[in-house]
Amino acid sequence: MILLSRIKGLITSPQARAPRIAVFGDSHSVALLRAQQYSKRTHEYEHIRVSRLRKDKNGKAVGDISLADFCRDIREFAESDFVFSAVGGNQYAIVSTVRPAIDYDFMLSPVDQLNDGAQLVPFRALAAFIDSGIRETVGPVLREIRSSTAATVIHLAPPPPKQDNEFVAAHSEGYFAREGLQDFGPTRPELRLKCWNVQLNCLRSLCNELGIGLALPPRKTVTPHGYLDPGCYAKDVTHANRRYGEAVLRQILSLTGAASHGKVKSR
Numbered sequence: 001m002i003l004l005s006r007i008k009g010l011i012t013s014p015q016a017r018a019p020r021i022a023v024f025g026d027s028h029s030v031a032l033l034r035a036q037q038y039s040k041r042t043h044e045y046e047h048i049r050v051s052r053l054r055k056d057k058n059g060k061a062v063g064d065i066s067l068a069d070f071c072r073d074i075r076e077f078a079e080s081d082f083v084f085s086a087v088g089g090n091q092y093a094i095v096s097t098v099r100p101a102i103d104y105d106f107m108l109s110p111v112d113q114l115n116d117g118a119q120l121v122p123f124r125a126l127a128a129f130i131d132s133g134i135r136e137t138v139g140p141v142l143r144e145i146r147s148s149t150a151a152t153v154i155h156l157a158p159p160p161p162k163q164d165n166e167f168v169a170a171h172s173e174g175y176f177a178r179e180g181l182q183d184f185g186p187t188r189p190e191l192r193l194k195c196w197n198v199q200l201n202c203l204r205s206l207c208n209e210l211g212i213g214l215a216l217p218p219r220k221t222v223t224p225h226g227y228l229d230p231g232c233y234a235k236d237v238t239h240a241n242r243r244y245g246e247a248v249l250r251q252i253l254s255l256t257g258a259a260s261h262g263k264v265k266s267r
Contacts, residue, residue: 019256020077023050024070024145025086026063028158031234031245032086038242045249053087067141071148081151082256084215088138089158091130093238096161096195097168097176099184108194115188130195131202139206146210154213154255156248157200159240161192163227168237176237193226215255218247 023032029052036045051070054063065073074083105118106126114120138155146153162168165186172181186192200216207214221232221244232244 017080018047020081020151021048021084021252021256022070022074022077022082023048023084023086023156023252024053024065024067025051025156026053026055026088027239028089028156029086031240031242032248033245034242035245035249038246041246045253048249048252067144071144074145074149074151077149077151079150079152081149082252083145083149083151083153084252085142085145085153085155085212086158087141087155088134090238091133091137092195092199093161093176093192094133095126095129096187096192097237098179098181099187103188105191106194108197115190126195127198127202130199131205134199134202134206138203142206142210142212146212152213153211154215155203155207157203157214157216158196159217159232159238159244160222160226160228161189161196161238162230162233163189163193163223163225164230164233165189167230167233171236173236181237189227197226215251218244218251221247 023029025032029050032050033052036042036048036050051065052063054061054066056062074081077083103115103118104121105115106121106123107114108123142153142155168186169181204214206212217228221229221240223229228240228244232240232247234241234244
């Protein structure tokens with residue numbers, strides 16, 4: 001409630017200055033960077049600073065800033081400013097992308113329908129695995145960001161999984177290729193979606209503990225069944241494209257009230 005009150009106050013107060021907006025992420029921030037660089041609408045998002053974590057990936061340097069440098073930059077932010085996190089996001093995919101030797105399923109709710117012939121796995125075991133991954137990787141970053149600034153901090157939930165198994169199988173790369181996605185094929189889409197929802201609940205719990213907001217994927221980027229809209233697919237297993245990134249940037253403008261300061265034209 002406190003977070004919502006602060007956001008509403010910024011939106012409705014005519015005397016409030018335009019907030020500073022910074023985004024820090026890893027691979028999921030690429031969609032936002034591509035959207036920001038789209039020449040037809042670059043001017044609409046130029047005041048949003050999107051940074052990608054600098055690291056070595058397969059022997060190649062990617063990203064533009066370290067976590068320490070980013071946290072140093074946001075120390076001067078005020079309560080009226082905003083910091084968004086797009087770190088992590090694929091913990092669910094580790095256990096739900098490559099088809100296992102024995103198909104499995106779990107109960108997400110008491111009325112959940114299980115897949116015929118699948119081996120039942122205890123929900124607590126699966127949730128504990130995903131939760132531990134989030135707390136070991138995303139948790140320390142969010143804690144560092146939260147302790148470094150007075151600004152409102154909001155974590156951007158990762159895009160939901162892709163439903164199209166043919167697409168997923170055709171774009172096997174990186175970790176999933178090494179795990180045998182091309183040889184064994186992808187899991188059932190329903191399993192990926194269930195695991196993503198478990199991850200979402202784990203993120204919600206972590207964010208609540210840290211006093212951080214959680215922004216869900218923009219509604220127009222999600223199908224009626226909860227999957228990533230095909231128009232937002234990037235050409236890989238888990239990431240979204242520029243169209244998704246632009247929807248998130250517009251979501252950020254809405255959450256921060258930047259449009260009310262004349263920073264973006266309404267459409």
